[in-house]
Amino acid sequence: MRVGIDVGGTTVKVGYIENKKFIYDYEIDTKGGSLFDKVFENIKNFSKEKNIKIDFIGIGVPGHVENNYITRLPNIGLSDFDISLCAKKYFNDDIEIKSSNDANVAALGEAIYAKIKDRVFMITLGTGVGGGFVKNYKIVEGAHYSVGEIGHIVIDNKHKYKCTCGLKGCLETVSSATGIKRLAYEYQNQFDKTLIDFTNLSAKEVCDKAKLKDELALKVINEACDNLGRAMAMISLAVDPNVFFIGGGVAKCGEFLIELIKYYYRKYAHFAVKDTVIMQAALGNKAGMFGASYLWDENYREEA
Amino acid sequence: MRVGIDVGGTTVKVGYIENKKFIYDYEIDTKGGSLFDKVFENIKNFSKEKNIKIDFIGIGVPGHVENNYITRLPNIGLSDFDISLCAKKYFNDDIEIKSSNDANVAALGEAIYAKIKDRVFMITLGTGVGGGFVKNYKIVEGAHYSVGEIGHIVIDNKHKYKCTCGLKGCLETVSSATGIKRLAYEYQNQFDKTLIDFTNLSAKEVCDKAKLKDELALKVINEACDNLGRAMAMISLAVDPNVFFIGGGVAKCGEFLIELIKYYYRKYAHFAVKDTVIMQAALGNKAGMFGASYLWDENYREEA
Numbered sequence: 001m002r003v004g005i006d007v008g009g010t011t012v013k014v015g016y017i018e019n020k021k022f023i024y025d026y027e028i029d030t031k032g033g034s035l036f037d038k039v040f041e042n043i044k045n046f047s048k049e050k051n052i053k054i055d056f057i058g059i060g061v062p063g064h065v066e067n068n069y070i071t072r073l074p075n076i077g078l079s080d081f082d083i084s085l086c087a088k089k090y091f092n093d094d095i096e097i098k099s100s101n102d103a104n105v106a107a108l109g110e111a112i113y114a115k116i117k118d119r120v121f122m123i124t125l126g127t128g129v130g131g132g133f134v135k136n137y138k139i140v141e142g143a144h145y146s147v148g149e150i151g152h153i154v155i156d157n158k159h160k161y162k163c164t165c166g167l168k169g170c171l172e173t174v175s176s177a178t179g180i181k182r183l184a185y186e187y188q189n190q191f192d193k194t195l196i197d198f199t200n201l202s203a204k205e206v207c208d209k210a211k212l213k214d215e216l217a218l219k220v221i222n223e224a225c226d227n228l229g230r231a232m233a234m235i236s237l238a239v240d241p242n243v244f245f246i247g248g249g250v251a252k253c254g255e256f257l258i259e260l261i262k263y264y265y266r267k268y269a270h271f272a273v274k275d276t277v278i279m280q281a282a283l284g285n286k287a288g289m290f291g292a293s294y295l296w297d298e299n300y301r302e303e304a
Numbered sequence: 305m306r307v308g309i310d311v312g313g314t315t316v317k318v319g320y321i322e323n324k325k326f327i328y329d330y331e332i333d334t335k336g337g338s339l340f341d342k343v344f345e346n347i348k349n350f351s352k353e354k355n356i357k358i359d360f361i362g363i364g365v366p367g368h369v370e371n372n373y374i375t376r377l378p379n380i381g382l383s384d385f386d387i388s389l390c391a392k393k394y395f396n397d398d399i400e401i402k403s404s405n406d407a408n409v410a411a412l413g414e415a416i417y418a419k420i421k422d423r424v425f426m427i428t429l430g431t432g433v434g435g436g437f438v439k440n441y442k443i444v445e446g447a448h449y450s451v452g453e454i455g456h457i458v459i460d461n462k463h464k465y466k467c468t469c470g471l472k473g474c475l476e477t478v479s480s481a482t483g484i485k486r487l488a489y490e491y492q493n494q495f496d497k498t499l500i501d502f503t504n505l506s507a508k509e510v511c512d513k514a515k516l517k518d519e520l521a522l523k524v525i526n527e528a529c530d531n532l533g534r535a536m537a538m539i540s541l542a543v544d545p546n547v548f549f550i551g552g553g554v555a556k557c558g559e560f561l562i563e564l565i566k567y568y569y570r571k572y573a574h575f576a577v578k579d580t581v582i583m584q585a586a587l588g589n590k591a592g593m594f595g596a597s598y599l600w601d602e603n604y605r606e607e608a
Contacts, residue, residue, distance in 0.1 A: 143546040149577075237452070272450045
């Protein structure tokens, strides 16, 4: 059975997948202690208990990883960490371990699930903005493992908020969940009344109130989608995908959001790429586990 | 022998290449009459006269071409034109004909000449701004043959000049030779004196006077390179090349220009891609012919 692991900031999702179906999946709380030790020990015990034969373990991590070597994982506080070495403590050598960036594995998961062999560009709108590019069911990583790191495209010329990466005006400072909340606070005083509940502020709250035509909410969501659409139009002239998938927590706003993104994409897109397909990702928060479980060798992946 | 053809606005360059060396090369004036008929007839006569056995003819065209079918060639005034069909009138079927966008073939030429098998992104700064992406000595064309069409990235938020493509603020409205001249005119009145000779205005003239520290020229060149550097930083987060080559007429300004582009690239680049190599393309105006002659099958290309 394939095991797919999606490492997040506070929890880790683990899925056991066979013939493209989740047989088991659960979350592990990893606060405190060594994250990967906890996860591997859990999988070892769980698979023994359920009598599961593991063929492969794939891992998506929210940061920079090169051949199972984590160079930088800011949200977890890990760096210079060898995943393979840690796994050796728990598993035999015949279980292969592979890892990649979390947005990359989500992209792979969506491409395999949707059976799109062509050029698939996945964008994840969550705490940050991530991205991954998959072609022929293979992740394209690039010269510096940076293909799809589009959250740090310098796109916003208006506010130029400082980004966690050190630059100013990055896409994720305006189009992520965090960015949407920030814009809502920034414009709050420009409107006498709003339906937005600031005591429970979230990207979803802003989006829900935009659907009800709240003016503040509409201004914020339009600005987030305008910047994202323009960035996507640029991406099309660099990698020219067949399909853009929009995923991550913010994508839960659904068709309302997707239609706005399409509108702004087409506003800025060169004529040759105006018709690129833009659609909501299908797997939701299971994309990472699913994709990670398919990081294994190419022949195996062909079954997709 | 390989024949490489570089189709331009007013002239067409033809090169005869063997073992990576130009044996012959010349230009054909193609004003009036059917461009491809003129070119093919010329090659037929020339090769007969010099007793050349042609193996392959490759063609770079300034526009959109899909499998030898030209959909749109605005500067030539051609559209819906089948190159293969035209070639049949002059050559036997055993001579294969292949074509691609002019910036794509230039990228291929530079990659093969420099022997860089990795990810090569070529940027051509001429009347417009073009680009091409080559990996493993193969042109990457994309879902809509638009990989590398970076001249139409909407990057300029300041002037928002109207572009020939219909959009506003495209990269080529500020960073091409035309864009540099436009900026020089726009800022002319802000400076009491300048070394720029406006009666012979060209991008090279502006660049030459910037080297002499002329303030107007420096303002213009900095703005052109700032926009280009920012666009390149975005491209790095989409395709993540190992190398950027800068070519086209404007690149003749040499190291002075390349250093400025590097400066602005690094200003906007995400930390993981800050060290991407940026260098002046080596082949000058021969890149198109050279690259086109290598459009042939992959095994042949492996010799590179």
